[in-house]
Amino acid sequence: MTNSFWRQIGLAILVIALLLTPPALPQQAVFAGIAGTPATQKLIALTFDDGPRRSTTTRLLDGLAERGVHATFFLVGSRLPYQEDVVLRMEREGHQLGIHTYDHVLLTGLKQADFDAQVETSRSKLTAIVGHDSFLLRPPFGKWDEGVRIRAGCPIVLWSIDPEDWKDQDVERIVAQGVTQARDGGILLLHDIFDSSVDAALRIVDILHAQGYYFCTIEQLFAARGITLQPGEVYWNAYP
Numbered sequence: 001m002t003n004s005f006w007r008q009i010g011l012a013i014l015v016i017a018l019l020l021t022p023p024a025l026p027q028q029a030v031f032a033g034i035a036g037t038p039a040t041q042k043l044i045a046l047t048f049d050d051g052p053r054r055s056t057t058t059r060l061l062d063g064l065a066e067r068g069v070h071a072t073f074f075l076v077g078s079r080l081p082y083q084e085d086v087v088l089r090m091e092r093e094g095h096q097l098g099i100h101t102y103d104h105v106l107l108t109g110l111k112q113a114d115f116d117a118q119v120e121t122s123r124s125k126l127t128a129i130v131g132h133d134s135f136l137l138r139p140p141f142g143k144w145d146e147g148v149r150i151r152a153g154c155p156i157v158l159w160s161i162d163p164e165d166w167k168d169q170d171v172e173r174i175v176a177q178g179v180t181q182a183r184d185g186g187i188l189l190l191h192d193i194f195d196s197s198v199d200a201a202l203r204i205v206d207i208l209h210a211q212g213y214y215f216c217t218i219e220q221l222f223a224a225r226g227i228t229l230q231p232g233e234v235y236w237n238a239y240p
């Protein structure tokens with residue numbers, strides 16, 4: 001056997017390896033950090049309610065990590081036991097966390113004790129897991145009143161882009177509506193407890209990446225627009 005024979009074999013192996021490597025997913029590259037964000041950069045905050053749910057949430061986290069995307073998760077307190085590792089992974093991988101009550105109940109019209117059982121209990125359980133108490137609040141069904149505002153103890157974040165993914169769990173429809181409603185400064189609502197929503201979320205990300213959008217956390221979205229989130233204030237979007 002000659003050296004050139006082995007060189008050709010080596011070359012052939014290299015070519016086959018290159019052909020077998022899947023194409024890399026479009027990664028986020030434009031965003032230069034909060035301070036360096038050009039005003040022209042289109043931003044969207046991807047938000048997920050009602051989790052964690054180990055199977056679907058883990059698959060979503062895998063997909064977001066592959067794409068370099070950070071999202072915001074509004075968690076239900078009663079779902080935290082035995083899923084602490086999923087929450088820790090969110091925290092470790094740069095996602096932002098929020099409270100979505102303990103039992104997914106309406107927060108309007110509650111007495112202080114009942115409000116605390118929903119929000120403060122969730123806050124302390126989340127704090128026990130991640131070691132800080134800096135969380136947003138998203139009231140279930142987007143319903144809030146003055147009592148919720150006064151007692152929240154943190155910014156209240158709703159949404160502006162809602163493909164109603166819980167309705168029929170139809171991936172094609174959710175993707176189409178999410179992309180159609182997409183707008184710079186928007187907050188997109190999805191639920192990480194459905195497989196269809198995970199599929200739709202990742203497809204929406206890929207389509208909007210190709211349109212030049214950058215996905216960031218709620219905190220990053222508002223910081224990029226020069227807005228400091230205030231406790232007890234309600235936010236729907238950061239449209240220019």
Ligand SMILES: [Zn+2]
Pocket residue numbers: 049050100104140141
């Ligand atoms: Zn919800």
